[in-house]
Amino acid sequence: MAPSIRIDLVSDTVTRPGVAMREAMATAEVGDEQRGEDPSTSALCERVAELLGMEAALFLPSGIMCNQVAISVHCRPGDEVLAAESAHIIGSEGAGAAVFAGSLIRAVPSEQGIFDGESLKASLNPPRPKTPRSRLVNIEQTANRGGGAIWPLKTVAQVAEIAHAHDLAVHMDGARLLNAVVASGDAASDYCAHCDSAWLDLSKGLGCPVGGVLAGSRRFIEDALTWKYRFGGGMRQSGILAAAGLYALDHNIARLHDDHDNAKRFASRIAEIPGIRLAFDEVPTNLVFFDVSGTGLTAPQISKKLIAQGIRIGAESDARMRAVLHLDVTRAGADEASDALAALIESEGGGSAEAAE
Ligand SMILES: *Cc1c(COP(=O)(O)O)cnc(C)c1O
Numbered sequence: 001m002a003p004s005i006r007i008d009l010v011s012d013t014v015t016r017p018g019v020a021m022r023e024a025m026a027t028a029e030v031g032d033e034q035r036g037e038d039p040s041t042s043a044l045c046e047r048v049a050e051l052l053g054m055e056a057a058l059f060l061p062s063g064i065m066c067n068q069v070a071i072s073v074h075c076r077p078g079d080e081v082l083a084a085e086s087a088h089i090i091g092s093e094g095a096g097a098a099v100f101a102g103s104l105i106r107a108v109p110s111e112q113g114i115f116d117g118e119s120l121k122a123s124l125n126p127p128r129p130k131t132p133r134s135r136l137v138n139i140e141q142t143a144n145r146g147g148g149a150i151w152p153l154k155t156v157a158q159v160a161e162i163a164h165a166h167d168l169a170v171h172m173d174g175a176r177l178l179n180a181v182v183a184s185g186d187a188a189s190d191y192c193a194h195c196d197s198a199w200l201d202l203s204k205g206l207g208c209p210v211g212g213v214l215a216g217s218r219r220f221i222e223d224a225l226t227w228k229y230r231f232g233g234g235m236r237q238s239g240i241l242a243a244a245g246l247y248a249l250d251h252n253i254a255r256l257h258d259d260h261d262n263a264k265r266f267a268s269r270i271a272e273i274p275g276i277r278l279a280f281d282e283v284p285t286n287l288v289f290f291d292v293s294g295t296g297l298t299a300p301q302i303s304k305k306l307i308a309q310g311i312r313i314g315a316e317s318d319a320r321m322r323a324v325l326h327l328d329v330t331r332a333g334a335d336e337a338s339d340a341l342a343a344l345i346e347s348e349g350g351g352s353a354e355a356a357e
Pocket of ligand 1: 062063064065067088089140142144173175176201203211212
C-alpha cells in the first residue's frame with residue numbers, strides 16, 4: 001500500500017529522513033550508549049534538557065516508552081493518573097499504565113483534551129485508605145484528539161499548582177510540544193517549568209526515523225534510566241539515531257509554521273465542500289479533524305477511494321477523518337489532496353449540504 005501513496009496525510013509519523021539528515025546520521029560519532037559512551041546521544045540529551053529547561057534527559061526508542069517510563073517512575077501500584085479522556089495514554093498505549101506501573105488512569109472532564117485547575121481539583125480523590133491515591137496528572141501538548149489544541153501556558157501553570165498542592169506530579173506528553181511552542185510563541189522551557197517530567201517526539205513533525213527524549217530532574221532521570229533498561233530500551237551505537245535528532249533540532253523546528261499554515265489552508269478549503277464539517281472551530285497546529293457524515297459516504301469509504309488516487313487521509317471512525325500536515329507534504333500537495341476530496345464527493349457523494357445538519 002505505502003509505495004503508491006504520493007500525498008500522505010495519515011500522520012506526521014510518516015516523514016522520511018531526507019538526504020541531509022541521513023548524512024548527519026552516517027557521519028555521527030558513536031559509542032556504546034548503555035555504557036554512557038555514545039557522544040552523539042549524550043549531546044542530544046544535553047540539548048533537549050536545555051531546550052526544556054530540565055536538569056537531565058534520556059534518549060528512548062519511542063514516545064510511548066517516554067510516557068510509560070515516566071508513569072512507572074511517578075506511580076506505585078494502586079496509584080492513579082489523571083488525564084483527559086482523549087489522551088494518548090488512555091486510548092493508544094495498550095493499557096501500559098495498568099500493565100507496568102499497576103496504575104489506573106481516570107478521565108478528567110475536558111474540552112478538546114484540555115482541562116483547567118478547577119476540573120482537576122474536582123476530580124482528585126480524597127486521601128482515604130479505600131480510594132486510589134491520585135498521583136500524577138498528564139498534560140498532552142498539543143492535545144492530539146483534541147484537534148491539536150494547545151494548552152495555554154496559564155492553564156498549565158494553574159493545573160500544575162493544584163496538582164503540586166495535592167502532592168501529585170505533573171507529566172507532559174510532549175509528542176507535539178514543539179508545534180505548541182512554534183504556534184504560541186511560548187518557550188518549551190516555560191511550559192516545562194511547571195512539569196516534573198516532559199518529553200518530545202523526534203519521529204513526528206521533526207522528521208526523524210526513531211526516538212523520543214524524556215527530561216526531568218537529575219533524580220527523576222536516574223530512576224527513569226532503570227526503567228529504560230527494564231523495558232529493553234537501552235541501546236548501543238544510538239548516536240546514529242541521535243544525530244538525526246540533533247539535525248532536526250537545528251533545522252526542523254521553525255518550519256513547523258509551514259505545517260500549521262498548510263493545515264489552516266487545507267481546513268478552509270475542505271470546509272467549502274458540501275457535507276464536510278470541520279470537527280473543531282479552529283486549526284491551531286498541524287492536525288485537521290473533520291466529519292463527513294453529510295457527504296453520503298463514510299470516512300473509511302472516502303479513505304479507501306483516496307488511496308486509490310495515491311492520497312491517504314485516515315478514518316478515525318465512520319464519520320470522522322484526520323488529516324495531518326508535516327514536512328513531507330507541500331502546500332501544492334495539500335491543495336491537491338483537498339481538490340481530490342472535493343472532486344470525489346462531488347462525483348460519488350450521495351448526500352447534500354442539508355444532510356450535514
Ligand atoms: C504519537 C504520540 C505518542 C507516542 O509516540 P510514539 O513515538 O509513536 O511512540 C504519545 N502521545 C501522543 C499525544 C502522540 O501523538
